[in-house]
Amino acid sequence: MWYNNILETIGNTPLVKLNKIVQDIPATVLAKIETTNPGNSIKDRMAIKMIQDAEADGRLKPGGTIIEGTSGNTGMGLAIAAVIKGYKCIFTTTDKQSKEKVDALRAFGAEVIVCPTNVEPEDPRSYYSVSSRLEKEVKNAWKPNQYDNLSNTEAHYEQTGPEIWEQTEGKITHLLVGVGTGGTISGTGRYLKEKNPAIKVWGIDTYGSVFKKYKETGIFDKNEIYPYITEGIGEDFLPQNVDFSVIDHFEKVTDKDAALMTREIARKEGIFVGNSAGAAIAGLMQLKDKLGPDDVLVVIFHDHGSRYMGKMFNDDWLRERGFLKDDKLTAKSILSQ
Ligand code: PMP
DSSP states (O other): OOOSSGGGGOSOOOEEEOOGGGTTOSSEEEEEEGGGSTTSBTHHHHHHHHHHHHHHTTSSOTTOEEEEEOOSHHHHHHHHHHHHHTOEEEEEEETTSOHHHHHHHHHTTOEEEEEOSSSOTTSTTSHHHHHHHHHHHSTTEEOOOTTTOTHHHHHIIIIIHHHHHHHTTTOOOEEEEEOSSSHHHHHHHHHHHHHOTTOEEEEEEETTOSHHHHHHHSOOOGGGOOOOOOOSOOOSSOOTTOOTTTOOEEEEEOHHHHHHHHHHHHHHHOOOBOHHHHHHHHHHHHTGGGOOTTOEEEEEEOBBGGGGTTTTTOHHHHHHTTOOOSOOOOHHHHHTO
């Protein structure tokens, strides 16, 4: 038995019980580990779905160029699909993203333009503006716009939701998801709530992002917006893929807690995943009083730890940000004493 190409291996990711890291949590905690997708992240699912839907209605034509503002993982999914399907890719990203992510996109032949992080989305230098301008200037171009393209949510409604429902044999009581474009939480959450309306859907947000305040007050508060370090989640605008009616609660997590917990997942569970997984588990710790022994919580681990080697998995990087409290005695430091 073989697959006809790498795109056929997307999805059907493992669901793995967490043990040591959640020993203080009274519920069963299961992680949906999306690193086994070909691009090592959950975003492969929506990337191929956006392309297929655009091909079907003629927005993307043979030999076309895919142009997108992406923080890396969506770009990976699009770039891999483009290799197989014969499209060109130009991505705009921000200088906040890890170098590993940018280099990985270039490995698949994509062109990557790095833009400044700390400018307004409307600023002509922002990665949103640059990709919009390229879309107009490049011939036969298509911009998926992962934030407002509802094929993103649909991918998770069609795949991620049903996989979790089957893997838990309908026993899931809580879904916990880091929210960026909102596609993962909205599609997965909508499917699961249709199966069982009692399921609680919790979103993880960052300090510096607008989601939590908007959910709780209906106010888009610009004062909530400031630079933050956590990657992949939180936004300074409201993407159409965030369906606030599906989300019961947003929990905010600090950059420090997210970074340190990302490392703990590798050390305690042997699961090498990215920064949003750390944010989700740190958020789970804050929410533990809302859980009981009969609860079955599924948390999404969106991407692979290898993309954060220069960041959360680098002691110097953590120390520079004041995230690492005590310098542990390592063999090297003992020898140099
Ligand atoms: N974690 C990581 C690492 C991501 O790249 C993303 C996508 N921005 C998310 C979480 C959030 O997923 P979604 O965009 O579906 O809300």
